[in-house]
Amino acid sequence: MHTHDMDMSHNPITKLTRQLIDFFAIYPDKEDAPRLQRYGELIRYHNEDLVELGDLSIAASKINWICFSQKNGMLLRIDSDQLLPDEESMEQLLEHSKQWLFPLLSVSKLRKERYALRFQRAPIIAYVLDSILQQGDTYGQVKKLENSNDENMPTLCLILHEKFAEIDGGNIKELHKFRAKQLFLIVRRLLNYDHYRLVEPEDKTDDTIIVSVECNNQSRRCATEQSPQKYVRLACGPVLEPTKKTATMLTSSSYMALRSNDMLLIAMHRHGVRECGKGTDLERLMQRLGHAAVIVDLFEVRHGTGATVVRNGSGSSKGANYVLYNSARLETLLRTFAAQVNAGVYEPLPPLEKIDLSLLEDELDWQLIYGYLLSFPELVESTLMQLLQGQCAVHLLVRYIVNLASLFSRYYRNKQILVQKRSNLMPVLYARIYLVKAVRQVLNSALALLGIQPVDYM
Structure with missing residues (x-):
């Protein structure tokens, strides 16, 4: 086993x-x-x-x-x-x-x-697949002490500056405020992976570290804050127009609509889609893709630097679309396998301990497992490494999902995963299905940290 x-x-x-x-x-x-x-x-x-x-x-x-x-x-x-x-x-x-x-x-x-x-590849392959498939959404998280109120756990209070506190989903707010709100939400999700115990402002003590998400054009610290706690300022940069590099006047809702339209145009070009009526599944899909594109646009660079809006569909839209296209490809592949099991084409997937994992030792399998799946906990740790110095490397998460999607796309093209039913090919199929399950889990976890929902189809 x-x-x-x-x-x-x-x-x-x-x-x-x-x-x-x-x-x-x-x-x-x-x-x-x-x-x-x-x-x-x-x-x-x-x-x-x-x-x-x-x-x-x-x-x-x-x-x-x-x-x-x-x-x-x-x-x-x-x-x-x-x-x-x-x-x-x-x-x-x-x-x-x-x-x-x-x-x-x-x-x-x-x-x-x-x-x-x-x-040696076998021990790492077994460890990675076993860890991901057993731990699921908690893969990469620091194991919290059984008593979450243990006084020895360091406490951290994450706050959003009052300037952004009234934002409700960021639907009509300036884009730089939306970016700051999203940074706050991403950091809060990341902290679930770390050793800190998050506390509310009213529960902080003199030893609590306070991390405040602000804009980089705000004063270094509010005059009313005279508390003795360690105070960390996490500054979010502006959102700029692409040519003049001046602050954009776009609201978050208008930019989301713009990027959703970009996604629709890509879908029309790539898949021949002609209509997108209101209330349709396609419209909802385009909205989800638009939100993903906005997050990628705002965080593919370091949060403290200026992010640039995308005009005329040129920019990182392919990145967000490409990631979610491969997210859908993962779902479709596993859904097709399950349907063929139900139809009797394949036998049900055996338990992991009965799988010959040596079949996953070739170079593309190994690059996925060692280069990306094993390193996911390291990635999350790296994003938070300089948090107490006012830095959070969210851009590494964006880079990771794009690179993982790109490698899986290459894997999908080079491997015939759903092979014809022949007894000598079944062990390879089953091993690869487990790898696909692990890739889906890690990609979904990384997307969730960014606040991006995976998609079932495209």
């Missing part, structure tokens, strides 16, 4: 990195070892060109590691100028990795003074 240690970190990449660094360096006092967050050139996890670059690569020069170790209060274990100077040292790393969360398969020297590390 495919199982995993229930005490594992919610973010396996964090744990892997810790285990890797511990092989090369040591903390004099392990009890006070800080949580490492960014590694720069030292360690890179890859999601493209895995054949050439490896699953991850590390700097080969001792100098890089000395700088990193000194910055983090560590002592480097190696004496040579190169991190892994010979075959024996590489074999030692491979042997040591057998104790890791996921063991290594190989280590090799890359150009540009780096080593390529490749993992």
Whole structure:
């Protein structure tokens, strides 16, 4: 049966990195070892060109590691100028990795003074599919303490500046206010994945961190706020016209209508759609696509910088449309499989523990599983990493859903997933159906963080 240690970190990449660094360096006092967050050139996890670059690569020069170790209060274990100077040292790393969360398969020297590390694929495939399909919407979330009121949990109060407090859905408000409201909602959803306990303003204490979503043209802090708590200002940038780069006069409702019309034109061009009467399913679909396009437009850049509205359909509309087109493709594929099971074409999907997951070890399968599904918890963690410095990397979420949709589209074109019923092909079909289920779950979770609804058809 495919199982995993229930005490594992919610973010396996964090744990892997810790285990890797511990092989090369040591903390004099392990009890006070800080949580490492960014590694720069030292360690890179890859999601493209895995054949050439490896699953991850590390700097080969001792100098890089000395700088990193000194910055983090560590002592480097190696004496040579190169991190892994010979075959024996590489074999030692491979042997040591057998104790890791996921063991290594190989280590090799890359150009540009780096080593390529490749993992054994079977343990990661089993872990990823098992974790996603068992945990569902909670995949990637920090496990909260059983007693949510535990006094040891840090508390955080997320507030929306009073300037935006009256917004009800943002239907008639200026677009920059709508953007700030959406940033507030996205951050609140993201915080459900983190270790903070969210509290209301009336429940905050002197130790509560206050995060206020504001506009970057507001004063640094309201004069009435004299509280001793840690105060973080999360500033949202303006929304600009594309040519003059002046603040747009569009309201959120008018821009939503504009982008919904863009989606309709794309649908007419691509699918030959001719009519979109009021109250029809197509109209509702176009509205949903329009909302998705607006969110992508406003957050494909860093929230503190100016976002640019899209005129004449040119811009990121293809991104939102493309993501939801592949969302619909996932739903259609799984719906078709279920219908063919009901019709007796296929046998029902066996339990995951009976699936031969080695059938998912080829390059496209591996890129989906390792490059995107495994890294979703790391993605969410990265968006919040600098929250207390007034930054939230929502643009990474937008980039993630576009790239995941693009890779799945390539996967769909290259793999004949719903094969003809032949006994020798059924194991492949079943393995891929489980992978498709996992991709759908993670894509839907990422969309939900952005406030975008998936679609069933297009």
